[in-house]
Amino acid sequence: MIEILFLSHRIPFPPDRGDKIRSHHILKRLAQIAPVHVATFADDERDFAEEPELARITRSYCLVERRKPLALAGVEALLERIPVSLMAFRSPAISRYVRDLVARRPIGTIYVFSGQMGQYVPASFTGRVIADFVDVDSAKFEAFAAKGSGLRRWIDAREGRLLRAEEARLARRAHVSLLISQSEANLFRSRLPADGKAKIAVRALGNGIDSAFFDPAGVAPAEAMLAVPGPRLVFTGQMDYAPNITAVERVMDRILPAIRQREPAASFHVVGRNPPSRLTDRDQRDGIHVWGRVDDVRPWLKAADMALIPLEIGRGVQNKVLEAMAMTLPVVLTPDAATGIDAASRREFLVAQSDEDLVAAVFALLDDPAWAHGMGLAARDYVLENASWDAALSDLPEIVDVGARTARHAS
The missing domain is CATH 3.40.50.2000 (Glycogen Phosphorylase B;)
Structure with a gap:
């Protein structure tokens, strides 16, 4: 044979x-x-x-x-x-x-x-x-x-x-x-x-994605993250990868400060292995939490209110996007992060490009919890129908x- x-x-x-x-x-x-x-x-x-x-x-x-x-x-x-x-x-x-x-x-x-x-x-x-x-x-x-x-x-x-x-x-x-x-x-x-x-x-x-594994019904939220005041925004990924570092620093430097001007309790959570010192040095400061490597990313997605994925350089399909969608999390992302995912903006996720538009997208979902909830449900439906392995x-x-x-x- x-x-x-x-x-x-x-x-x-x-x-x-x-x-x-x-x-x-x-x-x-x-x-x-x-x-x-x-x-x-x-x-x-x-x-x-x-x-x-x-x-x-x-x-x-x-x-x-x-x-x-x-x-x-x-x-x-x-x-x-x-x-x-x-x-x-x-x-x-x-x-x-x-x-x-x-x-x-x-x-x-x-x-x-x-x-x-x-x-x-x-x-x-x-x-x-x-x-x-x-x-x-x-x-x-x-x-x-x-x-x-x-x-x-x-x-x-x-x-x-x-x-x-x-x-x-x-x-x-x-x-x-x-x-x-x-x-x-x-x-x-x-x-x-x-x-x-x-x-x-x-x-x-x-x-594809294992939607039976990434199912919010089968996991409890991470208590450590729930203890942090909200709204809680999350970014997951390999944190020694340059595009991920750039995206996270974009949030830390420009997007999160703009969000906290209106929502002082808002927090940003970075979950993923091997974050460099330039990220970990900012942990516990100005609403930033760098958790590093975790055994299971699902509880951290479950504890978040929204995924924020502002990639400036993206090649191929981003698993972090599909995982958040499968967990019924509303996702705000850039066009680079949405590449290869044939979902509809404003229905299954929300696409924005500039810092100002990303901030506005976050506020739009925070101001309309019913829309955010419906977007999360539509996102999981999309994964179930289009993204199985x-x-x-x-x-x-x-x-x-x-x-x-x-x-x-x-x-």
């Missing part, structure tokens, strides 16, 4: 951040299609604690600690003239595992999760290659460069330029390239070189094409 190799830049367990949530559900679905082998990285001891789960679902695996400092990866990337993102995920152990696995097992499909892992696809491999870019990383770094200055601007511009070339290389190598939404797929396609673009297959494979991954067997090729091989 033909088998699958799944290459992922992070171990798909636990599913507690956006990229790991997607890779987790894709891996589980692939394991239902054919035997799966996995090569991936662990960032810390908590990741290694998930090794039994990885072993349970796979035929074999290679789990490597990612220990190279980013500064060292940057220097090496400069010397080799490659993106830092690739050098940071370079591992001789994974290279050996992939080479040996392809030589001794009937690997028919290699599923590349995130562009950094495309470097491990052997040049001699003749099977099917699926490149799941998730979103357009090169465009994200170009956006960072446009907002930056000095050395940081040069670094981000270099990364964006080199990643764009690597994305095109991997897209040409792959049988199909996947992006998280149709808008992201259109953007990816528009950035490919004109030469040979027509022969590159690009399509959307969306994200079963629906999101329904095309995966056809994309992977293992069954058809197994039948052809047997004949």
Whole structure:
């Protein structure tokens, strides 16, 4: 029987951040299609604690600690003239595992999760290659460069330029390239070189959400957050991720002070792992609460009055938005945060762009509790009807094409 190799830049367990949530559900679905082998990285001891789960679902695996400092990866990337993102995920152990696995097992499909892992696809491999870019990383770094200055601007511009070339290389190598939404797929396609673009297959494979897990009926609110006066606004996410930091500082510096001029008791709650000191230093000041890593985000969403997600740079579908919607929380967000979610503003969430409009949107919902409540209910209905994982991954067997090729091989 033909088998699958799944290459992922992070171990798909636990599913507690956006990229790991997607890779987790894709891996589980692939394991239902054919035997799966996995090569991936662990960032810390908590990741290694998930090794039994990885072993349970796979035929074999290679789990490597990612220990190279980013500064060292940057220097090496400069010397080799490659993106830092690739050098940071370079591992001789994974290279050996992939080479040996392809030589001794009937690997028919290699599923590349995130562009950094495309470097491990052997040049001699003749099977099917699926490149799941998730979103357009090169465009994200170009956006960072446009907002930056000095050395940081040069670094981000270099990364964006080199990643764009690597994305095109991997897209040409792959049988199909996947992006998280149709808008992201259109953007990816528009950035490919004109030469040979027509022969590159690009399509959307969306994200889903476990609406049975993210159900407000099954969870109690976080008491620590309830003890803080309201209205309580919440932002959840990986807090060492630059766009999330920028969004949170936007609230802390400009949006929350404007809200507190009218609502002095209003508070803003940041929930997510690895917040930097520039955020934690502001904890317990001026209505700001930085909770850091929590075991379960649902009680914190349940304790909030509203989710406020003012992303300035957003690529792909934001899980934090879908999670808040599933928990019947009214969501105020920017167009970047709403990308890829085909919900209606003012019905399932409320979209605003400028600081002034975001403040006005918050006040509009606070002043009309019935509207806010109805928006939360409509948001959950949207998730139930449009954002299940079963629906999101329904095309995966056809994309992977293992069954058809197994039948052809047997004949």
